[in-house]
Amino acid sequence: MNSSQPKNQFRDLIDRQVSGYSLEQMFYTDPAIFEHDMQRVVFKQWLLVDHESRISSRGDFFVVEIAGDEIIIVRDSNDSINAFYNTCRHRGSKVCLNKQGNRKVFVCPYHAWCYNLDGSLRGAPLMGADFNKNEYGLHECHVRTYEGLIFVCLSEASPPDFDEQVSRMKPFMELHDLSNAKIAHRHSWRLQCNWKLVMENFFECYHCLTSHPELSNVHSKAKYKAFGSSPSSAMPEALAAFEPELRAWRQHATSLGYTTDQWGDDWTSQSMQSAQRLPINFNANTLSETRDGKLASTLMGKFSVCDGGSTGVTFNPFSTLLMPNDHAMIFRFTPISAEVSDVEIVWMVDKHAQEGVDYDRDNLIWLWYETTEQDGEITENNHAGVRSRRYKPGPYSQQEEAIKMLSKWYLRLIG
Numbered sequence: 001m002n003s004s005q006p007k008n009q010f011r012d013l014i015d016r017q018v019s020g021y022s023l024e025q026m027f028y029t030d031p032a033i034f035e036h037d038m039q040r041v042v043f044k045q046w047l048l049v050d051h052e053s054r055i056s057s058r059g060d061f062f063v064v065e066i067a068g069d070e071i072i073i074v075r076d077s078n079d080s081i082n083a084f085y086n087t088c089r090h091r092g093s094k095v096c097l098n099k100q101g102n103r104k105v106f107v108c109p110y111h112a113w114c115y116n117l118d119g120s121l122r123g124a125p126l127m128g129a130d131f132n133k134n135e136y137g138l139h140e141c142h143v144r145t146y147e148g149l150i151f152v153c154l155s156e157a158s159p160p161d162f163d164e165q166v167s168r169m170k171p172f173m174e175l176h177d178l179s180n181a182k183i184a185h186r187h188s189w190r191l192q193c194n195w196k197l198v199m200e201n202f203f204e205c206y207h208c209l210t211s212h213p214e215l216s217n218v219h220s221k222a223k224y225k226a227f228g229s230s231p232s233s234a235m236p237e238a239l240a241a242f243e244p245e246l247r248a249w250r251q252h253a254t255s256l257g258y259t260t261d262q263w264g265d266d267w268t269s270q271s272m273q274s275a276q277r278l279p280i281n282f283n284a285n286t287l288s289e290t291r292d293g294k295l296a297s298t299l300m301g302k303f304s305v306c307d308g309g310s311t312g313v314t315f316n317p318f319s320t321l322l323m324p325n326d327h328a329m330i331f332r333f334t335p336i337s338a339e340v341s342d343v344e345i346v347w348m349v350d351k352h353a354q355e356g357v358d359y360d361r362d363n364l365i366w367l368w369y370e371t372t373e374q375d376g377e378i379t380e381n382n383h384a385g386v387r388s389r390r391y392k393p394g395p396y397s398q399q400e401e402a403i404k405m406l407s408k409w410y411l412r413l414i415g
């Protein structure tokens, strides 16, 4: 598609996508569709970008890249967290050339316009008497925090109702108390693939038994057959096979006072949120996602006894948390361009846990580091194959209901 194509051709393209099949090639490769995706889907979400402990002191900042734009996230002198586009209001240079650090002000390296940590322009040399500094602050992004997590929204209009979105997660989030967490490790993968292929891969587990030996060993196989990654995609017979394990774990977790709830939006919602708690592998007495099934770190939040469960919270398909009782992982899926995407995992533990004493970093990150390495390869292969002249949309399996819903959600938003 090019931007001069009439609107009705784009409408035709959307309408001819067949439900239950992957999308046509151009949805994964076309730069004009990518830009449309950003405006209609991505910029309308509250994107989870990091944990507040990354910028614990005044002046601490980091830079995230989203759809080719750089966003500076900084803690100012009033302890407020602000977010700005990294583009100077003079002639557009990047204002900040570092990925993280600490600043009292941001000085543009080109002609030295100087910005305060709240984004306002502090000084601009030789701009003349009628120049009004107040009109040239850095372009702001919407930013909110919740339970120690930082979210940004890149919409130029009003963002979605943040309080409403996070309030639905409360019973799940308060168990883990991430406001008292700290970052133990982070790793980013830059993948040569479209963002939709990253998501399709993450939200189905049709591939898990074949592609993820470590993940399939740690987790209950019956659970993966039943749910894949998403409870919304449960299959009746497989669910029946998993039911005894699920029931036993629910009894156990409930007796300890922990929720065992699960819910998920359908494709008609704005952000397709979901939250659930499930056992990791209750029949094997697995406590955490480690090689030996034992805890990786000290218990977090309200957990005084480990229930062997893991909480999944999806704020939107770009921003997910997976949380056993002893650590938590932010999964960030970020579109960069039509054929490039970033995946980042941030591993967190209780803020008092000490590396080498309470947790071993390799043990902590092992499972999802290995799994995401595997997913990176799978997804890049998927993208390379989708670029073939002979690629045609193919049918989803019974275990890919979640991505059938994801496609419907996406097509509705861009339509």
Ligand code: FES
Binding pocket: 088, 089, 090, 091, 092, 093, 108, 109, 110, 111, 112, 113
């Ligand atoms: S572009 Fe930043 S000061 Fe000129």
Ligand SMILES: [Fe+2]
Binding pocket: 201, 202, 207, 208, 211, 212, 371, 375
């Ligand atoms: Fe995977």
